[in-house]
Amino acid sequence: MTACYQYPVSMPPHRVAIFVYDGVTLLDVAGPAEVFKEANRFGADYRIVLLSPTGADVTSSLGVRIAVDGAVSSEPAFDTLLVAGSDHYPRAHVPADLAEAARRPAAVAGRVASICTGAFVLAAAGVLDGKRATTHWQVAHELAARHPTCRVEPDAIYVRDGSTYTSAGVTAGIDLALALVEEDHGPDVARDVARALVVYMQRAGGQSQFSAPLQGPPPRSPALRRIADLVTANPRGDHSLGELAKHLNVSTRHLTRLFHDELSTTPARYVENIRFDLARAFLDQGHTATQAATLAGFPSYESMRRVFARKLSISPAAYQRRFSTARRPHPD
Template identity: 45%
Template sequence: MLSARRILIVAYDDSQILDVACPSGALDLANRHGADPPYEIELGTVGRAPARSSAGIALGACRSLEEVAGPLDTLLVAGGGGYARAAADTRLVTQVRRLARASRRVASVCTGAYVLAAAGLLDHRRATTHWRYGAELAARHPAVAVDTAPLYIRDGNVYTAAGVTSALDLTLSLIEDDHGPTLARAVARELVSYLHRPADQAQISMFLAAPPPGDRLVRDLAVHIAAHLAEDLSPAALAARAGVSTRHLTRLFAAHLGTTPARAVRAARTEAAAHLVRSSALPLAAIARRCGFGSAQTLRQAFLDAYGVSGDTMRKMPDMPRPRAGSRRQTPGA
């Protein structure tokens, strides 16, 4: 029996502080909720030097990477604006490569994938990073199969996450693998996390894929729609909430979202329902009610329209299906 699961988080100058805080905070809460064996969390840098985060806050290193010896449960490399210098630092890359061999699993958050790639740990593997940096990673490391669609990817014992808040989703997944879903849900509740998002959820949701609406009213309604899927979201109800006529509301949605209010609501409900199908065991009828569909049959039709598969099929698929070409979710103005 393990006495503890050793977790080593690697940081460097200009690291993103959330890439360190999300995993360490979630693992600490897992310990407080009875993780057995508990997590032993360490922060490491080259030479034990403090790492200045991108927010200007210095991260005091607990360990010098050169002095750390295995075995480790998890080696996790943070991302951040200093990724290029970190990936070019032969001392850092050498230690990451060495420690990876002594680790049960290896992970990166955001641009920490560049360090893993520089160490050769992503060669011939599927990996992700923040959507803004995927093309650069693929160009620098053609042996890596870069996919910036999912929140995080597991390929063998190597995990890569999109970055920032997706570090929390990855960590909750690791906790669930180690200790089961009950503990992972307890940690998520403690973190006031609305939902443990599945790995294959898109990095960019339908309301973030395009530039944010330039109209404050439309932005506020988009947020209201996403947070109140089960309520009355008819064009008349939305117009009344905004204090405008239904005709004016339709013009605003067309101008700023490229779709109608009804189609925007349907797309939001369908996307939320798809994620619940993938991340929960709820029956379709319950998901339909929670997401504002009148019946399970209406939800099934929405899935067929958007993804070309039924909810039952979607639940059994290894990965989230892509939206159909020409579907309302992909081209909401169609």
């Protein structure tokens, strides 16, 4: 365990309220709270309270009862208000009374933050109108669709827009809390907290590295579905624009227009996306980066590396260290 170093306290107590409600995700609450509690060991003075809409205890998504300190409306303004997320939202719309319960303290807090799908609560309360924000990659599109004035950044681990902060899925609440500690007390204290909790102080790359490969729906048109099947079945084949057009017996111009009209991309970029998804799957299975590049149809490891850097902001090797299976594939 990391030793407890005491830093001189030069700031008044910082009051942190975590807004909870029935169905709340327990890790959204515990993760950030643990960061602030740990920061107190290194000289910070965070005073953490759990508040619910009515002051009644709540039940988490795991069925664990959470004892709260009071009703959010009965407390004075907080330095930091954190709104935890829930699996209930975005599957359902945020109830008006829950949104209103969050809106009032958010209007007077020094800064407001959401963890994961807590962004849906903040957005329903109007807090994210006209602001940049993020949430879990699986539901970022839903947040953007429900709240079109909110500029959703689906790949961000967390986003700051003025005094409003939003973070990605569950454990990203720890990343956000570390960033808030660094903002309050500097990088040394935040680094000590990260080391004590055995987490990264700042993770490389964005949310895309965590999203599921091959998750997109197939093309609607039979012609483009044939192209998708062809490339997936034989990613190492010649899938140049000319060869793909020959396969469909259409002109290159017509094929390019089909991709643009339905998928808003080019044939070359579509082939690259399939190869990228396949390469991620091969890396997940334990293949080396060079093997993954070959199996996925990339001309070279370097060409695959450039695609990973552009899409995920990390290298194939860094991706594999995070996500590959402990089991290695059996040799053929």
